[in-house]
Amino acid sequence: MQDASDWVVRFGELIPPGADVLDLACGGGRHARWLAGRDLNVLAADRDAAALAALDGQPRIRTLCADLEGGDWPWGEACFDAVVVTRYLFRPRLDRVAALLKPGGLLIYETFMDGNARFGKPSNPDFLLRPHELLDWVRGWGSVIAFEQGEIARPAPAMIQRICAVRSDVLPVLN
Template structure:
């Protein structure tokens, strides 16, 4: 059993959706297909489903996928896929959400998988984080402003990276956050 399966094995609830998605639901399309990529227990997928979208949830952990299926009562299509060893199929989505996951070679695929007008919600750890939460390996941490460069063919709608600026006791200090949209044809 891998470390992710062990982490998700005892889960009794999906947790909460990422802050970026939960606070920006007004940027979602009224209908369409959505993907919760590296979904974990599927909190983002469940929120997307509640907004009326047709949702898929992908993760490398068999245990996570099992839990997503339980929590969603079959309303979310799930797929076990190791995104770092298998090229994902090129399917198209109107929304893609990525939270707490960074695998840079996948960024081109994400841009390609968005339909014209599609929206990307991306939130993950950065090098200037102020807490000890999240990974410590720099391979899984965004460099300053890096998130802005990973999706060059998308239009930025929202960006946030506070790092070590100002009053460190306030704000979103550990994450880089991006909402970007693929230009319409």
């Protein structure tokens, strides 16, 4: 199993212990495991039941097998202190991903962008971000902590876009 992404490790340190985190389209769970190891409560969601089964019994990790692209969206709004998404893009539901964050919630997102076809898959434009796409999306609802895009060399050569942002479009509820 691959190690957690350097981007997730770098900004995952900002998530306070005990926080509720969604690892969206988690695949084999490399980030769910790393996050749970930091005393975070992780919901690992993916459509691949076999991949999720590998997380059964892991402390602080719950799993949800769901089709994230079709059918009913499995969550309401403002459910999580943080959302982590890597190597996944489904534009029709991007706004729903942002809505999952509680006020002040942290988004850590990293996936492939235009130009990745020269390195292999994904090469379909439906799965590749356009230049500055994450940055433009976040500006509608959040404050950017960090943003990068371009070619990376490791763990394998790829064209990547990544952002870390805080949800700031809503005021916190005062008791």
